[in-house]
Amino acid sequence: MFARRLSKELKDLALNAPAGVNIIDANDFKVWKLGLAGAPGTLYEGEKFQLEFNFGPNYPLESPQVLFIGDNVPVHPHIYSNGHICLDVLYNHWSPVQTVASICLSLQSMLSSCTSKEPPPDNATYVKTARANPKHTTWAFHDDTV
Amino acid sequence: MNFTPPPIPTDAPILAATTTATTTSSHAHADPTVAAAVAQPVGAVPTIVAAETMGTATTGAQGQEPQLTDEQILTQMQAIKDEEANLHPLVDRSVDLLELAQEYENGSETFKTKIQNLSDTHDRMRRSRGDGNCFYRAFAFAWFERVMLAIKSKPELHATAVRTIEETKDLLLAAQFELLAFEDFYQVTLETLQNLVHYTSDELLTAFQNDEISNSIVMHFRLVASAFLKTHQDEYAPFLEFGQTMDEFCSMHVEAMGRESEEMMLIALTKATHISIEVAYLSGNQSAVEVNFLPFLPDTAVYMPPLVLLYRPGHYDILYRKSHCLEGVI
Numbered sequence: 001m002f003a004r005r006l007s008k009e010l011k012d013l014a015l016n017a018p019a020g021v022n023i024i025d026a027n028d029f030k031v032w033k034l035g036l037a038g039a040p041g042t043l044y045e046g047e048k049f050q051l052e053f054n055f056g057p058n059y060p061l062e063s064p065q066v067l068f069i070g071d072n073v074p075v076h077p078h079i080y081s082n083g084h085i086c087l088d089v090l091y092n093h094w095s096p097v098q099t100v101a102s103i104c105l106s107l108q109s110m111l112s113s114c115t116s117k118e119p120p121p122d123n124a125t126y127v128k129t130a131r132a133n134p135k136h137t138t139w140a141f142h143d144d145t146v
Numbered sequence: 147m148n149f150t151p152p153p154i155p156t157d158a159p160i161l162a163a164t165t166t167a168t169t170t171s172s173h174a175h176a177d178p179t180v181a182a183a184v185a186q187p188v189g190a191v192p193t194i195v196a197a198e199t200m201g202t203a204t205t206g207a208q209g210q211e212p213q214l215t216d217e218q219i220l221t222q223m224q225a226i227k228d229e230e231a232n233l234h235p236l237v238d239r240s241v242d243l244l245e246l247a248q249e250y251e252n253g254s255e256t257f258k259t260k261i262q263n264l265s266d267t268h269d270r271m272r273r274s275r276g277d278g279n280c281f282y283r284a285f286a287f288a289w290f291e292r293v294m295l296a297i298k299s300k301p302e303l304h305a306t307a308v309r310t311i312e313e314t315k316d317l318l319l320a321a322q323f324e325l326l327a328f329e330d331f332y333q334v335t336l337e338t339l340q341n342l343v344h345y346t347s348d349e350l351l352t353a354f355q356n357d358e359i360s361n362s363i364v365m366h367f368r369l370v371a372s373a374f375l376k377t378h379q380d381e382y383a384p385f386l387e388f389g390q391t392m393d394e395f396c397s398m399h400v401e402a403m404g405r406e407s408e409e410m411m412l413i414a415l416t417k418a419t420h421i422s423i424e425v426a427y428l429s430g431n432q433s434a435v436e437v438n439f440l441p442f443l444p445d446t447a448v449y450m451p452p453l454v455l456l457y458r459p460g461h462y463d464i465l466y467r468k469s470h471c472l473e474g475v476i
Contacts, residue, residue: 002358005330012326060327061361061403093394095401096365097327133216 002059003029009100021104030055033069036104042112049074051107052083053100063094065135066103075117078110082127084134086120088141091134230275236361237287237354238273240466246271256432264426264437270466271456278404281411281455281462282367286335287354288453288464289421294342294350303450304342310419311336314370317418321373328369334362365403371411372400374418385410406460416442422452426465429458 006029013023020037032053038044049072054065067083068074078086089098089106120126130137214222243265250257274284293307311332318328338353345353354360375382379392386395399405400414416423423442441452456465 002330005326008326061365089397092402093397095397096331096403097323097369097397097401099324099327102324131216136216136219 002055002057002061005060006055012099013101018101018105018108020108021101024050032100034100034104036107036111038074039108039112043114043117044074044111047072047074051104053103060096060098063090063098063135064100064103065133066090067134074111075119076111076114077116077118077120080120080123080126080130082130084126084130084137086139086141088139091139230277234273234275235355236275236277236357237283237351238275239351240270240272240464243269243271243465254430256430256435257428259435260428260437263435264428264465267468268426268454268465269468272464272466274463276461278406279361279364279368281407282364282371282415283354283360284455284462284464285415285421285423285453286363286367287350288455289419290339290342291347291350292450292453293339294345294347297343304339306449308336308339310421311339314366314373314418317373317377318369321376323369323373328366331362331366331369334359335366338363361403367415368401368403370418371407371414372396374414375400375410378414382410382414407462412442417444420444420446421450422448424452424454425457425462426454427457 010023010026010032013021013026017023020039022035022037023032024035025031025033032055034051034053036049036051038047038049049068050070052065052067052069056062056064066085068079068085069083073079073081073083080086085107087106087110089095089103243261247258247261250261272284272287274280274287289307293303296303315332318332319325338359341353342350354363375396376392383392386392399408400411412423412425415421422444425440425442427438427440429438451467454465454467456463
């Protein structure tokens with residue numbers, strides 16, 4: 001059944017993806033690659049990013065693993081240079097009513113509200129010690145204003 | 147990733163159970179040394195993290211945990227899950243209530259006395275797995291079983307149940323949930339209910355022991371409770387923690403699988419489904435020898451005797467009142 005949900009999401013994304021979001025690669029129901037364009041009028045205008053979604057067998061009961069991949073990872077106080085994203089809906093605020101599209105929108109809004117392109121203060125130590133899967137990190141969401 | 151709650155006999159109460167100390171600097175966002183995605187509320191200094199959704203050997207005390215690869219963690223999680231599934235089915239066969247007393251054989255006299263007293267009026271119980279979803283699963287099973295047993299004597303109960311579930315779709319839409327995001331859970335719930343026309347007790351149990359069916363039904367009822375709270379914010383928001391919005395509360399504590407239910411979810415589900423519940427509260431309180439019953443009533447007229455759930459701190463099971471067990475005497 002969970003593949004059914006993803007196939008519906010895929011169809012929906014193909015028809016009306018949120019602005020700035022495009023499917024790069026979604027050939028199975030395990031890993032999708034999506035493109036995310038920085039919104040006009042924001043610090044990321046003109047930049048192109050790539051997102052990777054990894055769906056476990058229990059998606060959407062459990063959140064997908066979501067990270068930025070490729071050469072251009074956004075420089076942002078909540079995004080580590082290894083692509084890991086500090087965003088509550090991806091971890092403890094995950095709810096099965098979230099979709100790939102709604103996550104993209106959250107990320108888009110996180111980028112758009114940024115006022116200063118800086119990496120997280122603990123970036124260097126974090127990327128040295130983090131596991132490949134950001135869901136294995138204990139996240140502390142203490143600032144949702146940037 | 148599969149995060150399976152640990153194989154503990156009861157649900158871990160939210161933010162109160164096992165705690166794992168982790169340390170991060172006050173400026174850090176993340177502590178990559180702990181293998182679980184749990185987090186602190188906005189603004190909190192991350193020192194103590196409730197272990198409500200984690201459950202592996204990799205989440206040990208600070209500095210002692212073995213470094214496992216993601217692959218190994220996955221394998222371990224699956225092993226724990228399989229073991230749990232064998233030990234505790236999502237919904238178990240019903241057993242004589244006095245079997246419950248055996249659990250306390252070497253334990254509290256208070257519990258033993260209370261179970262003995264309870265057995266005057268109730269003769270059987272059915273366990274729901276302690277995975278944080280026990281209330282929703284017990285509620286759904288108890289309701290559907292009731293309808294199934296009365297399918298010939300009181301077919302109108304089935305018609306009412308089908309209509310009620312169909313109406314939940316409108317409730318979910320009114321709460322701004324996307325059809326795409328909930329329709330699979332809704333469909334599975336409705337189909338299971340429709341199948342009751344030809345189901346035997348064994349088939350119903352098999353359906354509720356199937357991960358996909360059972361969890362879809364749990365998910366649907368979670369969304370129903372959430373939608374009810376969101377569409378009745380005026381009444382329920384005052385009960386939230388200071389600064390918490392209803393949307394935040396619902397996404398964290400109602401919609402997410404494995405999060406334990408509180409009184410507010412019981413009220414919401416009762417009112418949204420027009421099904422009354424009585425919760426037999428089996429506590430260790432020594433000042434009473436009788437089990438307390440807490441009623442949860444819908445706003446509409448009660449058309450069926452209440453479903454009876456047995457509550458022990460942190461966990462719900464199904465309880466059967468003597469007269470209710472008999473087929474046809476619903």
